[in-house]
Amino acid sequence: MTDKPTPSSSGLDLQPGAAFAETDRQAVYQAIATRRDVRGEFLPDPIDDATLARILTAAHHAPSVGLSQPWDFILVRSPRTRQKIAEIFADANEQAASLFPEQKQAQYKALKLEGIATAPLNVCVTSDPTRGGPVVLGATHMRDTDLFSTVCAIQNFWLAARAEGIGVGWVSILDPARVKVALGIPDHIRLVGYLCVGHVRGFFGRPELEQRGWRTRTPLGELIHDEFWGTPADAVSQALACTELASNG
Amino acid sequence: MTDKPTPSSSGLDLQPGAAFAETDRQAVYQAIATRRDVRGEFLPDPIDDATLARILTAAHHAPSVGLSQPWDFILVRSPRTRQKIAEIFADANEQAASLFPEQKQAQYKALKLEGIATAPLNVCVTSDPTRGGPVVLGATHMRDTDLFSTVCAIQNFWLAARAEGIGVGWVSILDPARVKVALGIPDHIRLVGYLCVGHVRGFFGRPELEQRGWRTRTPLGELIHDEFWGTPADAVSQALACTELASNG
Numbered sequence: 162m163t164d165k166p167t168p169s170s171s172g173l174d175l176q177p178g179a180a181f182a183e184t185d186r187q188a189v190y191q192a193i194a195t196r197r198d199v200r201g202e203f204l205p206d207p208i209d210d211a212t213l214a215r216i217l218t219a220a221h222h223a224p225s226v227g228l229s230q231p232w233d234f235i236l237v238r239s240p241r242t243r244q245k246i247a248e249i250f251a252d253a254n255e256q257a258a259s260l261f262p263e264q265k266q267a268q269y270k271a272l273k274l275e276g277i278a279t280a281p282l283n284v285c286v287t288s289d290p291t292r293g294g295p296v297v298l299g300a301t302h303m304r305d306t307d308l309f310s311t312v313c314a315i316q317n318f319w320l321a322a323r324a325e326g327i328g329v330g331w332v333s334i335l336d337p338a339r340v341k342v343a344l345g346i347p348d349h350i351r352l353v354g355y356l357c358v359g360h361v362r363g364f365f366g367r368p369e370l371e372q373r374g375w376r377t378r379t380p381l382g383e384l385i386h387d388e389f390w391g392t393p394a395d396a397v398s399q400a401l402a403c404t405e406l407a408s409n410g
Numbered sequence: 411m412t413d414k415p416t417p418s419s420s421g422l423d424l425q426p427g428a429a430f431a432e433t434d435r436q437a438v439y440q441a442i443a444t445r446r447d448v449r450g451e452f453l454p455d456p457i458d459d460a461t462l463a464r465i466l467t468a469a470h471h472a473p474s475v476g477l478s479q480p481w482d483f484i485l486v487r488s489p490r491t492r493q494k495i496a497e498i499f500a501d502a503n504e505q506a507a508s509l510f511p512e513q514k515q516a517q518y519k520a521l522k523l524e525g526i527a528t529a530p531l532n533v534c535v536t537s538d539p540t541r542g543g544p545v546v547l548g549a550t551h552m553r554d555t556d557l558f559s560t561v562c563a564i565q566n567f568w569l570a571a572r573a574e575g576i577g578v579g580w581v582s583i584l585d586p587a588r589v590k591v592a593l594g595i596p597d598h599i600r601l602v603g604y605l606c607v608g609h610v611r612g613f614f615g616r617p618e619l620e621q622r623g624w625r626t627r628t629p630l631g632e633l634i635h636d637e638f639w640g641t642p643a644d645a646v647s648q649a650l651a652c653t654e655l656a657s658n659g
Contacts, residue, residue, distance in 0.1 A: 173614060173621045173622070174614060174615035174616060174621065175451070175611070175612035175613070175614055175615070176444070176612055176614070177612055178451070178575055178577065178609070178610040178611060178612045178613050179575050180573065181437060181440070181441070181573045181574075181575070184433070185433075185434075185436075185437035185440065185573065186437075186573045186574065187434075188433070188434035188437035188438055189438055189441045189569060189570060189573040190464070190468060190570065190573070191430070191434065192430070192438045193566050193569070193570065194468075195425070196473070198473050202424070202427070210645050210646050210648070210649035211649050211652070211653070213646055213649070214646055214649035214650045214652075214653045215439070215653055215655070217630060217634065217646065217650070218650065218655055219439060219442045219443075219655060221630045221633070222442050222443050222445075222655060223565070224445070224447050224565075224568070224580065226582060227619065227625065228617055228619040228624065228625040228627075229625070230627070230628045230633070232633060233633045233639075234633060234634050234635065235634075235635040235636075235637070235638070235639060236637065236643050237637055238637070239637050242637060242638075256550070257547075257550040257551065260545045260550055261545050262545075274547075274548070293625070296509045296510050296511075298506075298518065298521075298523075298619070299523070299582045299583055300582070301505070301509055301583060302502045302505070302582065302584055302585060302586075303582045303586055303601075305557065306582050308554065308557070308558070308561075309557070309561045309582075309602070309603070312557075312558045312561035312562060312565070313561060313564070313565040313568075315558075315562070316473075316561070316562040316565040316566065317442050317565065317569075320438060320442070320566075320569070321438060321439065321442065323430075324430045324434065324438040324439070325429050325430075325435065326427055326428050326429030326430070327429075328427065331473065333475060333548045333549070333551065333552045333558075334550060334551050336551055337551075337552055344639055345638045345639040345640065350639075352552075354558070360427065361427040362424070362427060363424035363425055363426055363427045364425050364427050365422060365423060365424055365425070366423035366424070366425050367423060368477055369422070370477040371477060372422045372423065373422070375476070375547065376476065376477040376478070376542070378477075378479070381466060381467060381470045384470070384479070384481060384482045385482075385484075385485065386482060386483065386484040386485065387485055388484070388485070388486055388487070388488050388491060389491075389593060389594045390482075390593055390594040390595045390599075391594065394485050396459050397459050397462055397463055397485065399459070400460050400462070400463035401463045401466070401467065403460070403463070404460070404463045404464055404467045406464070406467055406468060406471060
């Protein structure tokens, strides 16, 4: 990482492509493995601006289709606005509960699924499909590539926050149209993620839904196909058996 | 990172929520800042199974709506299949070029936008909206939450690969229906990302599209709103001015 820049054949700035040092590699895997969706563990302490600036800068370094950078971030701290969003959540969550089979409803209702009012900061992340102009490089043949870029920004935000000891919870049980009205978001802008953000009293060692018996982790080998859908990838699956990312991931 | 597990009040495994050590935090930011969309810098050397297993495990540790883990990964190495996909790209790219304003077309055509045949490994990443059952926790009120989970897995894959010195390029200039036929992907499964993956002769110091004058990086302060859409977030924007993630990000 301390090597000098090498001019590429085209005269562009091309940096050496070596792997990170072992401890740096481990740090990246530690962030990935210990990142959690935080709902009930937020502390009220505010996040200082320098830390928040680093996390937002990490989000802004996400890949984006045609370098369109379609994301925007609305920082919501006002208790009144958070209360409004919490009500939008409550309405949606009541509807959601009724959709589950009867024997799952009590378990669903017992889960805490958001920290809108307890996290000191909410961040609404949106996507502007018009950001790159009428035709965006890379967005001509697949729908929703701007949304994908914005989700990459959210995942960068989440991992950077974990490294800073800051918890993030993504709340999707919301009527996006009502949230857009509450935050003054223009019609053509799409709501992608509503994040609760704050210091935490801890991160769960394993995903909370797994620990609470809602669902289990799928064995990864079942999700890897060799050359064609449905053909098991035996060699890689064997290697998976010896892979552990971090001590408590 | 070496603290003992603390049982939480609910008896669940809750780990201390401290920030990473400074060097570990820097490593996470280094991965985020130096990750690039790689198109023309792939080397033919194969990726060993242990490295690939770590990168896939990182992807599998992405957040997912209701812990649905909707992703699948098809590993494509066969030159014949990659040739087929390269043809699907070529057709789409010709159509794409014609959509740009005339004065932009020559510049577009000069860009190398994929490494399908030169990268030794292609990974097709898909999303199964039925994975979590008929009703998925968190997927009841916003469309496409399964896609968002799968994109988080792709971003984890990308960052882990960067830490391993492996380059990734996301190709979106493809007719997804034709790619699904070529890889035998069932109708109800959605194609999210088609990735070219391999060792590289280097990573560009800044995004290639920026260096080649296609688009510039938007100042992040313009994308941050305070409480309500359109209100500048002055304090955080001031902090942004002093923020640099990594030496060559």
